[in-house]
Amino acid sequence: MIYSSHNNLGVVKVLSFLKSHNTEYLSGQDLSDVLRISRVAVWKHIKKIREMGYKIESKQKLGYRLESNTDLLLPWEITSGLKTKVFGKQVYYFESIDSTQNQAMRMASNPANNGALVIAEKQTNGKGRLGRKWISPKGGIWFSIILHPQFDISVITLFPIASALALSNAIEKTLNIKSELKWPNDITVNGKKVAGMLVDASLESNKIENIVLGVGINFNVDVKQIEKMLKDTPNFYGVASLGEQNKTIKPILLVQTFLNELEEICTLLNSKDTKKIIKDWTVKSSTIGQNVELNTKEGKIKGKAIKIDHDGALIISENKKNVRVIEGDITYISK
Ligand code: BTN
Numbered sequence: 001m002i003y004s005s006h007n008n009l010g011v012v013k014v015l016s017f018l019k020s021h022n023t024e025y026l027s028g029q030d031l032s033d034v035l036r037i038s039r040v041a042v043w044k045h046i047k048k049i050r051e052m053g054y055k056i057e058s059k060q061k062l063g064y065r066l067e068s069n070t071d072l073l074l075p076w077e078i079t080s081g082l083k084t085k086v087f088g089k090q091v092y093y094f095e096s097i098d099s100t101q102n103q104a105m106r107m108a109s110n111p112a113n114n115g116a117l118v119i120a121e122k123q124t125n126g127k128g129r130l131g132r133k134w135i136s137p138k139g140g141i142w143f144s145i146i147l148h149p150q151f152d153i154s155v156i157t158l159f160p161i162a163s164a165l166a167l168s169n170a171i172e173k174t175l176n177i178k179s180e181l182k183w184p185n186d187i188t189v190n191g192k193k194v195a196g197m198l199v200d201a202s203l204e205s206n207k208i209e210n211i212v213l214g215v216g217i218n219f220n221v222d223v224k225q226i227e228k229m230l231k232d233t234p235n236f237y238g239v240a241s242l243g244e245q246n247k248t249i250k251p252i253l254l255v256q257t258f259l260n261e262l263e264e265i266c267t268l269l270n271s272k273d274t275k276k277i278i279k280d281w282t283v284k285s286s287t288i289g290q291n292v293e294l295n296t297k298e299g300k301i302k303g304k305a306i307k308i309d310h311d312g313a314l315i316i317s318e319n320k321k322n323v324r325v326i327e328g329d330i331t332y333i334s335k
Helices: 006-020 028-035 039-051 075-079 100-107 153-175 223-230 251-270 274-284
Strands: 055-059 063-068 091-097 117-123 141-147 180-182 186-189 192-204 207-217 291-296 299-308 314-318 321-325
Touching: 006 028, 006 039, 006 063, 006 075, 028 039, 028 063, 039 055, 075 091, 075 251, 091 100, 100 117, 100 141, 100 192, 100 207, 141 251, 153 180, 153 186, 153 192, 153 207, 153 251, 153 274, 180 274, 207 251, 251 274, 274 299, 299 321
Parallel strands: 091 117
Antiparallel strands: 055 063, 117 141, 141 207, 180 186, 186 192, 192 207, 291 299, 299 314, 314 321
16 A cells, blocks of 8 residues: 555545544534535545544544544655655655665656655565665654755765764654764664664766665564564674653654754755764764774774764774775674
């Protein structure tokens, strides 16, 4: 099942009316008259709205009243109250999909899809960094955003780092949880991974055609089950679920705040104002100052992570020499 605001106009119409009149009962006839749709259509839309997880009370002779909202990240829930200029203004929601990243990449070249979000309740073939699988059951927040960015190709390597910073800021603002950033773009809480980012870019003659940013947030997932499935993955260091830390927060607010933060950070990239991004990332980073090791094609690197460069590369001091790393998975080691 795929939902967007455009292909559910009737549902959105009925729902908006119920939302704005949720202190009173509205009869099928009232809804039919005001919204200029048949009573059968009203009934069908009410049924669908209930299937989407909204609670609608119905009382004989009185009618319908919206009791509570859904927790699903439905397009009209994300777009309503969204403060961004471009990001997330269009949302495509899938109950189940192989990978939002694959879907978004298929849609990415269309200029009309700049800023569009592809979101799924679950993914059957979620993709992680370095060709890994990303376990994506119901309860998590799995989405990809299509960008036709204005920023120059020279700052593109900073984009994943900037995106991780945007999500960490959003987590702090909405859930009041301090997260750390593990190079290159993992987000952790108490040393366990709560979110990851995947970037696919399409470049043409030194210009960015489009970028698809995939975001996976372990929100309300069964940590034990995921850890069991991932325990043999190289460099696996454990997962945590954000919802466990703060049970009151709604995922919609987190997604909306992230889109805001990301849009703001992209304006810094547009003006090549990268110093602030690097500074803020470093403050939140759990990597800088750590003894780390990683395997590269050229062999193992082992040393102290001292900083990230202007382009997001990690600088590791190994035997008093600085080594520059642009990709890979680091492991924290005790000295
Ligand atoms: C990582 O390995 O840390 C990156 C994980 C990225 C997962 C997200 S979930 C939404 C989007 N769709 C995918 O298939 N992957 C990304």
